[in-house]
Amino acid sequence: MSKFPGGKKLQKKIEALEDEDLKKRIKVQKVSVKRPQDLTEKYDVIITSMTLHHIFNTKEIVGILKTALKDGGHFMWIDYQKTESSYYFHPEDFREEVIPGFTKEEMIQILEINGFKNITVSVVQHVSKVQRVNNEDVQVELDIFLVCGRLN
Numbered sequence: 627m628s629k630f631p632g633g634k635k636l637q638k639k640i641e642a643l644e645d646e647d648l649k650k651r652i653k654v655q656k657v658s659v660k661r662p663q664d665l666t667e668k669y670d671v672i673i674t675s676m677t678l679h680h681i682f683n684t685k686e687i688v689g690i691l692k693t694a695l696k697d698g699g700h701f702m703w704i705d706y707q708k709t710e711s712s713y714y715f716h717p718e719d720f721r722e723e724v725i726p727g728f729t730k731e732e733m734i735q736i737l738e739i740n741g742f743k744n745i746t747v748s749v750v751q752h753v754s755k756v757q758r759v760n761n762e763d764v765q766v767e768l769d770i771f772l773v774c775g776r777l778n
């Protein structure tokens with residue numbers, strides 16, 4: 627995943643933390659979900675924020691991430707809602723490269739298929755913005771969901 631600079635951004639945010647003890651306990655690792663054999667550690671919580679819509683085969687990707695969760699661990703997935711206008715959420719040059727959002731039901735189903743239990747959905751933000759499409763303004767309205775599930 628070297629094409630994506632996500633790890634560097636996160637490292638900078640960690641360096642800016644004032645709590646030195648917390649800083650020492652955070653480790654940033656860049657691993658590819660396409661190389662699940664690299665996911666050698668097991669975690670209590672996995673959080674994916676506004677990223678899975680960039681990667682197709684969401685069901686399979688969640689299945690791979692799940693292998694890095696401890697039994698009883700929690701998976702937290704933040705992503706944007708599929709609505710009539712969500713196709714225009716991204717700027718024009720990105721639109722064909724991303725999934726145009728997920729319904730609440732799709733997100734729940736992806737977690738259920740992967741064996742997650744106690745699934746909850748919360749709306750963490752509402753997005754209301756105008757995008758320029760073919761020289762016209764399109765109003766984009768959607769929620770940002772946080773979907774959580776527990777493994778076993």
Ligand SMILES: C[S@@+](CC[C@H](N)C(=O)[O-])C[C@H]1O[C@@H](n2cnc3c(N)ncnc32)[C@H](O)[C@@H]1O
Nearest residue numbers: 627629630631632633674675676677678680681
């Ligand atoms: C909208 S940003 C979200 C960043 C951050 N997680 C947050 O919530 O602010 C989308 C992220 O997806 C990452 N990304 C895009 N395509 C990806 C892919 N195929 N594999 C892994 N990460 C990808 C980008 O590097 C970027 O960090």
